Every structure is written in C-alpha cells, then in structure tokens.
Amino acid sequence: MKKTDVTCSECGAGFRRIELETQRGSKGEYHCPACGELLEKFDGNALVAYRLTIQPSIKGVRD
Numbered sequence: 001m002k003k004t005d006v007t008c009s010e011c012g013a014g015f016r017r018i019e020l021e022t023q024r025g026s027k028g029e030y031h032c033p034a035c036g037e038l039l040e041k042f043d044g045n046a047l048v049a050y051r052l053t054i055q056p057s058i059k060g061v062r063d
C-alpha cells in the first residue's frame with residue numbers, strides 16, 4: 001500500500017492518496033471536490049482512493 005499526500009494546484013485543498021497495488025481498480029478520473037480540477041486519471045491497474053484532509057483556505061477566490 002502506497003500513501004502519498006496530494007495538493008490541488010488550483011485551490012490548495014489537500015488529499016491523502018492511498019494506492020492498493022494488489023487490487024484492481026476501475027478506469028476513471030478523480031476531480032477535486034472543491035474546484036473540479038483534474039487530479040488524476042486512473043488506468044485501472046491499482047485501486048486508488050482519495051480522502052480530503054485539508055479544506056481549501058479561500059473558497060471561490062483565486063489569485
């Protein structure tokens with residue numbers, strides 16, 4: 001199991017990404033729930049789960 005931290009480049013939200021290489025996932029995409037930015041495309045070779053750990057600091061406002 002691989003655990004990594006991912007930060008959304010658009011809104012600054014933080015995620016814990018968990019990858020289970022021994023399990024097959026499904027093909028698809030994961031988008032930031034706060035702003036909709038594409039964070040990752042899944043190829044289905046591993047099961048990947050995202051959990052929001054840091055809320056975006058400023059909602060709806062961008063530099």
Ligand SMILES: [Zn+2]
Pocket residue numbers: 008009010011012013032033034035036037
């Ligand atoms: Zn975002």
